[in-house]
Amino acid sequence: MLRTVQQSLCCHGNRCLSNFAPAQRIIGHEKNLWVEYSALAIKHKAVNLGQGFPDFTPPEFLKEAWSDAVNVPSAHWYTRGQGYPRLVNALSEMYSPELRRQIDPMSEIMTSVGAYESLYAALTAFTDPGDEVILIEPHFDSYSVVVEVCGGKPVYVPLKPDGDPTNANNWVLDKAEFEGAFTSKTKLLMVNTPHNPIGKLFSAEEMEFIARTCEKHNVIIVSDEVYERCVFPGHVHHRIANAPGGWERTVTVGSAGKSFSMTGYKLGWAIGPEELISKLQTVHQTAVYSAPTILQEVIARCVEREIELKGQEQSYHSQLSKIMEKGCSEIISACEDAGLSVVEPFGGYFILVDTSPLGLEFDTSQVAYDIQCAQWLTEHKKLAGIPLSLFFGKNKHLSEKYLRLCFAKSEQTLKIGGDIIRDIVAK
Numbered sequence: 001m002l003r004t005v006q007q008s009l010c011c012h013g014n015r016c017l018s019n020f021a022p023a024q025r026i027i028g029h030e031k032n033l034w035v036e037y038s039a040l041a042i043k044h045k046a047v048n049l050g051q052g053f054p055d056f057t058p059p060e061f062l063k064e065a066w067s068d069a070v071n072v073p074s075a076h077w078y079t080r081g082q083g084y085p086r087l088v089n090a091l092s093e094m095y096s097p098e099l100r101r102q103i104d105p106m107s108e109i110m111t112s113v114g115a116y117e118s119l120y121a122a123l124t125a126f127t128d129p130g131d132e133v134i135l136i137e138p139h140f141d142s143y144s145v146v147v148e149v150c151g152g153k154p155v156y157v158p159l160k161p162d163g164d165p166t167n168a169n170n171w172v173l174d175k176a177e178f179e180g181a182f183t184s185k186t187k188l189l190m191v192n193t194p195h196n197p198i199g200k201l202f203s204a205e206e207m208e209f210i211a212r213t214c215e216k217h218n219v220i221i222v223s224d225e226v227y228e229r230c231v232f233p234g235h236v237h238h239r240i241a242n243a244p245g246g247w248e249r250t251v252t253v254g255s256a257g258k259s260f261s262m263t264g265y266k267l268g269w270a271i272g273p274e275e276l277i278s279k280l281q282t283v284h285q286t287a288v289y290s291a292p293t294i295l296q297e298v299i300a301r302c303v304e305r306e307i308e309l310k311g312q313e314q315s316y317h318s319q320l321s322k323i324m325e326k327g328c329s330e331i332i333s334a335c336e337d338a339g340l341s342v343v344e345p346f347g348g349y350f351i352l353v354d355t356s357p358l359g360l361e362f363d364t365s366q367v368a369y370d371i372q373c374a375q376w377l378t379e380h381k382k383l384a385g386i387p388l389s390l391f392f393g394k395n396k397h398l399s400e401k402y403l404r405l406c407f408a409k410s411e412q413t414l415k416i417g418g419d420i421i422r423d424i425v426a427k
Contacts, residue, residue, distance in 0.1 A: 025149050033141055033390050040375065041384035047417045049331075049405040050374075050384040052196070052349045054261040056410040059316055062260055065301040075297040081289050082281050083111035083269070084296035090303040091254075095271055099241055099252070107274040110281050111291045115226045115255035115268030118280065120146055121287070122222045122251045122270065123188070125279040127152040131187035136173065138197055138391030138399070140224065143190050156394035157181045159198065168199040168345045173206070179213055188220045191240055194227040197352060197391055197404040199345015201231065204238045211243035211250075220276065221246065226255035226268070229317045230408075231347040232325040241272070251276050256299045258349075260316065261408070267295045324349070327407035327414055334418035338425040349408040352388060355401045358424065368396065374403055383420045 034051060041048040048055075069075050082088070083105075092105035103109060112118040119142065127133060129151030135143050137158040144154045157178050159171040191210060193202040202210075214221050223240050231237045241250040251272040257263035270280050302316075309315040324347070331351050335342050343352040355373050362372040370387035378384045388399035407414065 025151065029145050029149065033386070037374070037378075037384065037386055040378050044379050044382060044384075046378045046382040046384040047413060047420060048384045049407075049409065049413075049417050050386045052406045052408060053263040054408045054410075055413055056261070058260070058262045061305055061316070062262065062298070062302055065298045068301065069294055069297040072297055075294040077293060079290055079293040079296065081285050082106070083109055083291075084293055084300065087111060087296040087300035087303070088269075090300045090307065091269060091271070094303055094307055099239065099247070099271070101247065103271060104274070108271060108277055110270045110277050110284060111296060112268045112270065112284060113288050113291050114257065114266035115224070115253050116142065116266075117284070117288065118251075118253045118268050118270040119143070119222065119224060121280040121283040122253070122276075123147060123152075123190075124150055124283045126188055126220055128187070130185065132183060132185040134181050134186060134189040134219075135393065136189075136191060137393065137395050138388060139190065139393075140192065140196055141390060144393050152187070153185075154393055155181050155186070156392075158392075158395040158398055159195075159200065160398065166341055166343055168195070168343050169201060169203070171195075171198050171200050171343070173210075175209065178210075182213065182217045182219065186217055186219050188222060189214055190222050190224065192224040193240075194225075194231060194237065194345075194347030196227065196348055197350045197386070197388065198343060199348050199350060199352070201235055201346045202238060202240075204243070207238050207240045207243045207246070211240055211246040214249060215245035219249070221250040223250055223252045225252055226258045227348040228254060229259045229320055230324045230349065231321055232328070232345075233321050235346045237347070248273055249276075251280065256295075256302075259320075260299070260302055261320065265295055265299075267291055267299055321347075324408060327409060330411075330414040330418055331405055331407045331421075334421040337422050340421070340425070343402070349406050350404050351407055352402045353385070353405055355403055368399070369401055370399055370403060373401065377403075377424070381420055381424055383417060383424070 037050050088105040088109045091109050092103040096103045123146040127150040131152045132155050133147045133152050134155045137156050147154045161170055162172045163170045228237050241247045241252050251270050254269050256267040257265050306317055335353055339357050341354045345351050362369055368389045370389050374385050374387045385403035385405050388402035389396045392399055
């Protein structure tokens with residue numbers, strides 16, 4: 001009798017557990033590399049040059065904007081779901097000349113909980129099961145995850161070195177391979193410039209080629225441009241929305257966190273034609289409805305300040321490009337002293353370092369070299385980086401022995417990290 005009761009309880013329990021089973025579409029996506037590698041850095045008390053967040057103090061004007069924003073009554077209320085009026089108006093004023101058209105703040109801009117949400121909303125809004133989405137590798141890890149969760153199929157096309165591989169801009173698309181990736185099922189293309197993790201700036205010619213190919217196949221473009229304000233002095237950020245045939249099919253994504261060096265704020269935006277942005281808004285309003293109002297008030301003030309100071313030395317964006325270039329130079333100098341080659345970037349937060357000269361050997365029959373190298377450096381040398389292979393879905397052979405390091409760090413962090421790099425080879 002007791003056994004019968006136990007079996008009944010067990011079966012009942014199994015039925016309950018089966019009801020709690022996750023949707024099939026999320027199975028296989030439980031792990032997140034940022035959670036894993038941040039935890040690894042914390043566990044071993046390593047200098048975190050892996051994750052892309054500035055660890056220096058935000059600019060004073062941003063702190064002042066907070067002090068002023070708390071006294072604005074409407075900043076404490078629910079706001080318009082598609083974007084706080086003051087912010088979308090400021091973004092329209094900033095981006096209209098950059099996108100060479102008058103941007104309607106009420107229908108062609110959507111604010112979001114980080115640029116991450118805008119990317120998610122764009123992919124979710126347009127990807128049906130069976131649709132193909134072209135991803136240029138290496139790519140930010142969330143792109144492929146969202147495509148697969150939507151039931152879509154990622155189609156990978158790699159950037160490959162053409163000429164000197166230590167120059168980020170020499171990592172280019174093979175045009176024939178790129179064009180060959182398009183089929184009758186292709187729905188969308190993801191492009192990212194300045195590029196994470198390579199640091200490449202796509203040229204105007206490259207953008208025109210990509211836009212022309214997408215126009216030919218009637219494909220939507222999602223352009224991840226979160227590092228647009230981190231382009232090094234003397235270099236140019238080209239927007240695919242400005243290429244012939246680009247605007248009407250492009251959603252351009254930007255980030256307050258990357259533009260003002262406070263990634264913890266998690267505020268972003270998407271800009272594009274109403275026909276596209278309205279579909280993102282449908283996803284947005286059923287997920288979070290709106291981004292925090294007071295954050296939008298604060299960033300609106302910061303954007304207004306940048307508009308007023310555009311082209312002047314006091315402009316934070318003018319200063320930011322120099323800050324990023326200086327941080328990059330610190331890492332390059334340390335690597336040169338250690339005899340390590342790098343892929344020199346021209347914008348963004350990151351630099352690729354070739355670890356081959358370290359002379360480390362690992363059994364790669366089960367786990368890739370760069371993954372083991374990153375774990376070894378974190379555990380034994382207290383330097384945390386991210387393996388490049390984790391940014392590839394198909395062409396992992398191109399990652400070879402590269403690690404991605406972040407130079408958007410304080411002078412103190414860069415000095416400690418630089419000293420560790422020099423010391424690794426010295427010993």
